[in-house]
Amino acid sequence: xxxxxxxxxxxxxxxxxxxxxxxxxxxxxxxxxxxxxxxxxxxxxxxxxxxxxxxxxxxxxxxxxxxxxxxxxxxxxxxxxxxxxxxxxxxxxxxxxxxxxxxxxxxxxxxxxxxxxxx
Amino acid sequence: xxxxxxxxxxxxxxxxxxxxxxxxxxxxxxxxxxxxxxxxxxxxxxxxxxxxxxxxxxxxxxxxxxxxxxxxxxxxxxxxxxxxxxxxxxxxxxxxxxxxxxxxxxxxx
Numbered sequence: 001x002x003x004x005x006x007x008x009x010x011x012x013x014x015x016x017x018x019x020x021x022x023x024x025x026x027x028x029x030x031x032x033x034x035x036x037x038x039x040x041x042x043x044x045x046x047x048x049x050x051x052x053x054x055x056x057x058x059x060x061x062x063x064x065x066x067x068x069x070x071x072x073x074x075x076x077x078x079x080x081x082x083x084x085x086x087x088x089x090x091x092x093x094x095x096x097x098x099x100x101x102x103x104x105x106x107x108x109x110x111x112x113x114x115x116x117x118x119x
Numbered sequence: 120x121x122x123x124x125x126x127x128x129x130x131x132x133x134x135x136x137x138x139x140x141x142x143x144x145x146x147x148x149x150x151x152x153x154x155x156x157x158x159x160x161x162x163x164x165x166x167x168x169x170x171x172x173x174x175x176x177x178x179x180x181x182x183x184x185x186x187x188x189x190x191x192x193x194x195x196x197x198x199x200x201x202x203x204x205x206x207x208x209x210x211x212x213x214x215x216x217x218x219x220x221x222x223x224x225x226x227x228x
Binding site: 046047048049051052062064065098100102104105106107109110111112 | 120152154156163164165166169175207209211214215216217218219220221222
């Protein structure tokens with residue numbers, strides 16, 4: 001059974017970088033048949049897919065157009081986890097952030113992390 | 120970007136009744152790549168339906184999905200108390216640019 005465990009700070013100052021990590025059990029971040037996503041949810045923006053990383057003989061990343069200039073998703077094979085970095089955050093980035101496993105649909109989800117952007 | 124519009128915003132029904140939720144896309148969803156999720160307070164969404172009509176593992180058969188092109192429907196044949204939640208549709212036909220609908224809240228009447 002795949003489980004995803006998120007970690008990271010719940011408060012980030014404006015203009016700084018939001019960083020979250022998702023630890024994977026029951027699967028491998030290097031799996032050739034999975035993809036690893038970040039999705040966020042806020043009252044104003046609803047559910048928003050942010051991006052994903054996946055391995056198909058080499059590493060690939062896809063990012064949502066809305067955050068493409070500010071986002072990085074990286075795998076960490078030594079720890080079997082993946083991370084999200086979102087730069088230059090504003091209060092509009094305040095949301096519950098989820099990691100999720102799935103190529104096109106989200107089959108497994110992390111527990112969610114409320115990240116508040118405030119000084 | 121494909122915009123998904125769900126209706127109604129809120130649906131008030133009683134246990135045992137039939138629920139019909141709608142999801143309309145701003146353009147045709149390729150290969151009917153449309154999914155439905157259920158979300159309860161304080162929890163992550165749970166996948167119910169993918170490919171417009173295929174139930175995910177462990178989902179009861181009272182949940183069914185239908186539709187094609189731009190119009191899709193989630194039907195819950197006989198509402199159980201645990202079915203009252205928020206439901207979201209998601210399209211992945213324009214993957215990787217995945218988008219979600221704004222949700223329908225199903226509440227107890």
